[in-house]
Amino acid sequence: MSPTQEEAGQNVELIPFDEPRDLTRHERGLLDFLIAPLNCAELDELVARAKGVGYCSCGCPSVTLASDAQPLSAELMSHLRGDDQALPLEIRAEEDESTGRQLEVTLHVLEGELIELEIWGAEADGELVTELPSLEHLSYCRGH
Numbered sequence: 001m002s003p004t005q006e007e008a009g010q011n012v013e014l015i016p017f018d019e020p021r022d023l024t025r026h027e028r029g030l031l032d033f034l035i036a037p038l039n040c041a042e043l044d045e046l047v048a049r050a051k052g053v054g055y056c057s058c059g060c061p062s063v064t065l066a067s068d069a070q071p072l073s074a075e076l077m078s079h080l081r082g083d084d085q086a087l088p089l090e091i092r093a094e095e096d097e098s099t100g101r102q103l104e105v106t107l108h109v110l111e112g113e114l115i116e117l118e119i120w121g122a123e124a125d126g127e128l129v130t131e132l133p134s135l136e137h138l139s140y141c142r143g144h
C-alpha cells in the first residue's frame with residue numbers, strides 16, 4: 001500500500017491498471033456463469049472480448065472491465081432487464097450459506113458497456129474477502 005492510499009483511508013476507489021490485462025480463467029468462469037441464462041449473443045460477444053482494466057483499492061477481487069465489442073443497444077438493454085427502462089443492468093449470483101458467508105457476484109452493465117465484475121461481501125468473521133468465490137457455491141439470481 002502506498003502512502004497516498006494509506007492517507008485515503010476507507011475511501012474505496014477503482015484504480016486503472018497500467019495496461020489492460022486478459023481475464024483469468026476464474027474471472028471468465030464467473031462471467032460466463034452470469035451471462036449464460038440471458039442467452040444473448042451480443043452480451044456473449046461483449047464478455048468474450050472483455051479485458052480487465054482496473055482493480056478495487058479495498059483489496060477485494062473485483063475487476064473493472066472494458067470490451068472492444070459493439071456496446072449493447074438501448075433496446076437490448078431494456079429487453080435484458082425485462083422492462084422498458086434504459087437503466088443499468090446488474091446480473092447477479094449469490095454464494096450459498098454452506099460457505100459461512102454470503103457473497104454477491106455482480107456484473108454491472110451500463111449504457112451497453114461492461115463496467116465491473118464486483119465481488120461484494122465479507123467472510124463470516126467480517127474479514128475482507130480477497131479471493132474470487134468458487135462457482136460451485138454460486139446460484140444465479142436475477143436482479144436489476
Ligand SMILES: [Zn+2]
Binds near residue numbers: 056057058060061062
Ligand atoms: Zn473492493
